[in-house]
Amino acid sequence: MPAWAEKYQRLVVTLLLGFCLAGSAGAQTSDLVSSKALRVCADPANYPMSTRDEDGYENKLAELVGAKLELPVQYTWFPMATGFVRNTLNAKRCDLIIGYAQGHELVLNTNHYFTSVYTIIVPQDSDLADVKSLADPALKGRKLGIIAGTPPSAHLARHGLIAKAKAYNLVVDRRVENPAIDMLDDLSAGEIDAAVLWGPLGGPLVKSSYPGFKVIPLISEQSPPRLFFRITMGVRLGEKVWQRNLNSLIRRNQDEINSLLVDAGVPLVTDLGTEVLEISN
Known part of the structure; x- marks a missing residue:
């Protein structure tokens, strides 16, 4: 076999091996997300957001997401303080944080839902x-x-x-x-x-x-820092398929999410924080 053909053959094998490894890595990342339950990372004592008794509005949002996915909700409880993401989401003990500020580097944010x-x-x-x-x-x-x-x-x-x-x-x-x-x-x-x-x-x-x-x-403040924030759901870095699935779920169920938040008493504002949204239940 000519030398150039041997080099070409080695190149093809190397590329195929690379594609196989990349596909395997992608599958492993996807496999981290449970297909048997919606595994939620949450603070057990963060009322009115989340509680171990599951009477916070983030608990109700988790139930909504679980119902849409036809999965039971399971919790990993940990105080939402230093080490929360490291000891829950990144430890692969759970797959979703219900409420997380947009743009935080510790998680992959979904589209904001309020x-x-x-x-x-x-x-x-x-x-x-x-x-x-x-x-x-x-x-x-x-x-x-x-x-x-x-x-x-x-x-x-x-x-x-x-x-x-x-x-x-x-x-x-x-x-x-x-x-x-x-x-x-x-x-x-x-x-x-x-x-x-x-x-x-x-x-x-x-x-x-x-x-x-x-x-x-406080929608009338003119000077920085801004006082409005967009809230997303948080997933592990790199889990783009899971993120896209949740983005689709949020988009299809936004009205129901808004109603749940308003019923809880959460003040909702426009994306630029300049007007209060009037949403009736």
């Missing part, structure tokens, strides 16, 4: 009930609750509100500490004048347990 925004929460009979922005002069001299390190902190500092603010911990084990509930309890007790909370936390908590409060989405 956009929400930070809110300011005040008593309905308060003289702050008409506040629309953290720049409102009515907030001067008031004591606001804020989760330390969250985007609204920069706005409070810009408007001279941070000195009197009461800070609550950001990264906690919610089995022993719940900063959002602590903040709303302090608002009830009059220890703070208003609470600044992520809408998907504050809205459902107010709807379920604090009927005397008003939730005001």
Whole structure:
């Protein structure tokens, strides 16, 4: 056989071997996702989002996804703090995180299924009930609750509100500490004048347990950092087929997802965070 033919033959074999290995690797990646159950990674004590009793709205979203896929839902529980993704999704103990901010590098994001925004929460009979922005002069001299390190902190500092603010911990084990509930309890007790909370936390908590409060989405802030975020489902890096399947499911069932979120009390806004979406159940 001529030398050029031998080289050509070796090249073909090498390419075929490469294709086979690539196909095998793809199959192995796909095989990580269970075909017998929807395996969900979740915090066991993150009410109103997820709980071990499965009464959070993310639990209901998981049930919706499982029903559409005709799969039972199984949970791997782990506190949503440092190490959550490493010890759940990346440890291959589960295949899906129901709620994850768009653009996070630790997971592969699906298309976003809702956009929400930070809110300011005040008593309905308060003289702050008409506040629309953290720049409102009515907030001067008031004591606001804020989760330390969250985007609204920069706005409070810009408007001279941070000195009197009461800070609550950001990264906690919610089995022993719940900063959002602590903040709303302090608002009830009059220890703070208003609470600044992520809408998907504050809205459902107010709807379920604090009927005397008003939730005001902060859609009028003009300066950075932005206060609205798009929320996706998170899957393991590289699992594009699983991601595409979920994207299709979200698209086909968006109305049902919206209804579930609105029923829970989650404030929904447009993709650019400029308007509140009015969605009837």
